[in-house]
Amino acid sequence: MSEHLSKQRQFTGWHMIAVMALFFGTIISVNAVMAWNASRSWSGLVVANSYVASQQFNGKVAETRAFEASGITGRLTAEPGAVRYVVTLNGEPAKHIDRVVATFKRPVEEHEDLRIDLDRQGAGAFLAAEKLKPGQWIADLTAISGDAVVHRQAVRFIAPGEGK
Structure with missing residues (x-):
């Protein structure tokens, strides 16, 4: 009877291959989806200094709103x-x-x-x-x-x- 139980609960090399395939398959799938979304949504905007650009953002938004309000x-x-x-x-x-x-x-x-x-x-x-x-x-x-x-x-x- 103990021999029968041990055969049912064995972790074989095939199990390990399946676990590894599922693990890496999930990671590769998520990376592919993220890369596809990034390439479809990127505007091409590149700034020399992102910190300075972020500091100027609110001023540019206010200027844009003023231009829109001018008619x-x-x-x-x-x-x-x-x-x-x-x-x-x-x-x-x-x-x-x-x-x-x-x-x-x-x-x-x-x-x-x-x-x-x-x-x-x-x-x-x-x-x-x-x-x-x-x-x-x-x-x-x-x-x-x-x-x-x-x-x-x-x-x-x-x-x-x-x-x-």
Whole structure:
């Protein structure tokens, strides 16, 4: 009878293989899910000093809320060979905007970044006749009236290729 009980409760090498497979399988599965989520949700934002960026966060949020409350809005349109930015104040062209400065950046890389003064095309309309490479870009746009910054906006967009 004792021989029969000992056979039932033996821990064999197959049991050990199953335990190890379940253990490492769980760890690998969780890591794969976390890596997939991280790669799908990362914005590409990189800062030189995260501590300084965190200290400036509340000020940037307050500035953004003030810009939103001003009634000024901007709309960016990407065309092959040009980028158009239209600034409106409560739905009407913003005639008081003197100039718009744009910084075009790739979401991840820095070597293609460029800063451009957009050309005024009329009341509230500005054009950058810059030929951007096709693909994703982030435009940091600053609208200036006199010496004061009156609107700031960041827009992520896709620059079309020549044939599109």
